[in-house]
Amino acid sequence: MPPPTIGSSPKIMPARPRKLLVTGGAGYIGSHVVKALGEQGESVVVFDNLSTGYAWSVDGAELVVGDLGDHRALETLFAAHRFEAVLHFAASIWVGESVRDPVKYYRNNVANALNLFAMAKDQGVAHVIFSSTAAVYGEPDAELLDENLPSAPINPYGASKMMAERLLQDIASTCDMTFAILRYFNVAGADPKGRIGEATPDNSHLVKIACETALGLRAAMSINGTDYPTADGTCIRDYIHVEDLAAAHVAALDHLRQGNPSTICNCGYGHGQSVREVIDMVREISGVDFDILDGPRRAGDPPRLVASNDKIRSLFGWRPRFDDLHLIVETAWRWEQILNEKRSVMKGTTALGGSV
Helix, strand or coil: CCCCCCCCCCCCCCCCCCEEEEEEECCHHHHHHHHHHHHHCCCCCEEEECCCEEHHCCCCCCCCCCCCCCCHHHHHHHHHCCEEEECCCCCCCCHHHHHHHHHHHHHHHHHHHHHHHHHHHHHCCCCCEEEEEEHCCCCCCCCCCCCCCCCCCCCCCHHHHHHHHHHHHHHHHCCCCCEEEEEEEEEEEECCCCCCCCCCCCCCCCCHHHHHCCCCCCCCCECCCCCCCCCCCEEEEEEEEEHHHHHHHHHHHCCCCCCCCEEEEEEEECCCEEEHHHHHHHHHHHHCCCEEEEEEECCCCCEEEEEEEEHHHCCCHHCCCCCCCCHHHHHHHHHHHHHHHHHHHHCCCCECCCCC
């Protein structure tokens, strides 16, 4: 080997820039978070498995197609990028389906989360933000649900998310990784500029179903239970606009980057609307008096879920901008009209998934 040249110095390779990994970033909530991060100038990589989202929803971000159950695909992904943080949205999300097919939910929401969190630890990821749900609380006897309530899910969906929360906490306790677990209440609405919105197939979200019925895409819709112990007999939920939810994720990332400890926060407005109130708002905004059928209760549905949001407000300084049912439904209705116009084009678009 020739001697080194006098006066020379080893070549120092520049460090690769740290990026953010968003799993399930082609789905409804994930895509809005990707958009919000992009608007902040973040470098984002989306990892999605082509099941329930769309490639067009991640415009501006790098898209890698793959499944969290594929360990080799995860190794390749982490080898190609140096991730500062992981934001994990990829999951199965339907309560009714989880009752019918619990194996799917434990495989996708628990086993795949374990694969991801273990890889994040091994690769020295600094922060993880996990998309969880108010379903972990089950059916507590409380007017407002706060983060100190015990987890007592009443359906496999909530149980699978509870297990993933515990996995993340236990793994993070063995390393320097910090996390934010965000427990969503009922997410609705769409990008006010009409660029992205809820397009998940086989959807059971109330606002979307009502908008589709108003458009004539459904002959009628059913209310799942009209005998709950509420003022009008229908379930009450805390509906949060997806843009405010995306802002909560940006705030959570900032919180962890500032060196703050791991935390669990609810994402909701602190007040609820009944199913009938939501449907009436869709009728008002659409101008369509569509048919509504009274159906039986859906398995695993508690009568009331409303968030206490004191913690996320005080800890992150989060202030919602879209806390108005009229605005939520108005953006959802506008999006459904745009989506309906493009439906023929979308039929030829490859679906992306593992998404929320």
